[in-house]
Amino acid sequence: MGRSPCCEKAHTNKGAWTKEEDDKLVAYIRAHGEGCWRSLPKAAGLLRCGKSCRLRWINYLRPDLKRGNFTEEEDEIIIKLHSHLGNKWSLIAGRLPGRTDNEIKNYWNTHIRRKLLNRGVDPATHSPIKDRRDEPTISFASNSKEIKETKSSAELSFAGNLEDSADAAASSAQERCPDLNLELRISPPSHQQQRAEPISRFAGGKSDSCLECSLGLKDGRNCGCGVGAIESETSVGYDFLGLKAGALGYRS
DNA sequence: AAGCTTAGCAACCGCACTTGG
DNA sequence: GCCAAGTGCGGTTGCTAAGCT
Numbered sequence: 001m002g003r004s005p006c007c008e009k010a011h012t013n014k015g016a017w018t019k020e021e022d023d024k025l026v027a028y029i030r031a032h033g034e035g036c037w038r039s040l041p042k043a044a045g046l047l048r049c050g051k052s053c054r055l056r057w058i059n060y061l062r063p064d065l066k067r068g069n070f071t072e073e074e075d076e077i078i079i080k081l082h083s084h085l086g087n088k089w090s091l092i093a094g095r096l097p098g099r100t101d102n103e104i105k106n107y108w109n110t111h112i113r114r115k116l117l118n119r120g121v122d123p124a125t126h127s128p129i130k131d132r133r134d135e136p137t138i139s140f141a142s143n144s145k146e147i148k149e150t151k152s153s154a155e156l157s158f159a160g161n162l163e164d165s166a167d168a169a170a171s172s173a174q175e176r177c178p179d180l181n182l183e184l185r186i187s188p189p190s191h192q193q194q195r196a197e198p199i200s201r202f203a204g205g206k207s208d209s210c211l212e213c214s215l216g217l218k219d220g221r222n223c224g225c226g227v228g229a230i231e232s233e234t235s236v237g238y239d240f241l242g243l244k245a246g247a248l249g250y251r252s
Numbered sequence: 253a254a255g256c257t258t259a260g261c262a263a264c265c266g267c268a269c270t271t272g273g
Numbered sequence: 274g275c276c277a278a279g280t281g282c283g284g285t286t287g288c289t290a291a292g293c294t
Contacts, residue, residue: 016262016288038279054280055263090282101282106261257293264286271279 013047017056021046025053026061059102066098070107078104078112083126 013021028044034057037050046053070078074096081092089101089108096104108123116123 014264036279049264051265051280052263059262087283102262105283110260255294257291259291260289262286262288265284267282267284269279269281271277273276273278 012041012049012052014052017060021048022056022061025057029057029061055102059100064098065100070099070111074099075112075115078108079116079126082108082112082123 037054041048089105093101113123
């Protein structure tokens with residue numbers, strides 16, 4: 001059976017968008033609004049796949065996008081949300097007004113991953129990377145550039161104090177063995193309970209609250225965990241990140 | 253200065269989910 | 274309930290600029 005292709009590939013442009021294409025897309029959406037991405041390219045006079053138009057609009061052309069560098073505060077929000085949600089980039093993006101899932105995903109892979117590794121935190125599990133000198137370790141980082149980078153990032157102050165002990169361990173190990181780099185290892189998976197632990201921390205120590213409530217993704221009154229209901233009575237609807245609950249960004 | 257490597261990011265691809273007939 | 278179309282999402286690729294040798 002199979003699904004029909006989303007567009008006629010033989011007649012569509014690929015690759016980087018031109019200024020003219022951007023202008024056409026923006027003009028069309030301003031005039032007609034978003035919706036029906038499949039028919040949009042034809043209607044807008046674009047030789048592009050509908051998905052491509054959607055992506056271009058969402059990731060680059062939307063007027064409410066916040067371009068430019070991520071702030072330290074945004075970094076920490078992303079790290080915290082990722083520790084709960086994993087690679088749910090769209091959900092994370094929903095918590096950061098003006099940022100897109102693609103942007104956050106790229107930023108994570110290029111900046112934050114390295115930042116966490118330098119802190120001695122496993123970006124996948126958010127648990128401290130233990131000093132496993134007795135275990136087989138493969139390290140590919142040996143040049144002076146990476147050592148320099150590790151040192152400078154260790155000097156950064158970290159407002160969230162997310163993994164202070166791990167950070168200290170990493171930097172002390174660096175001091176002892178400046179040539180020893182532990183960034184990339186082959187190691188058994190870390191413990192799941194370490195990953196789950198911060199949830200209760202962000203829920204103000206109420207370990208029996210559900211993830212949706214602690215993240216402000218669910219209305220506490222409609223949730224069975226009970227805690228959210230209490231909190232929603234007493235709070236004004238802000239979640240642990242200080243963002244208004246329900247303000248889930250551009251898609252909602 | 254030239255060639256090579258790396259980092260950053262825009263865009264594509266394919267699968268999953270949702271919706272409507 | 275089933276099926277096809279439409280849309281959204283996450284992973285991956287490829288291009289470009291910057292940095293290094």
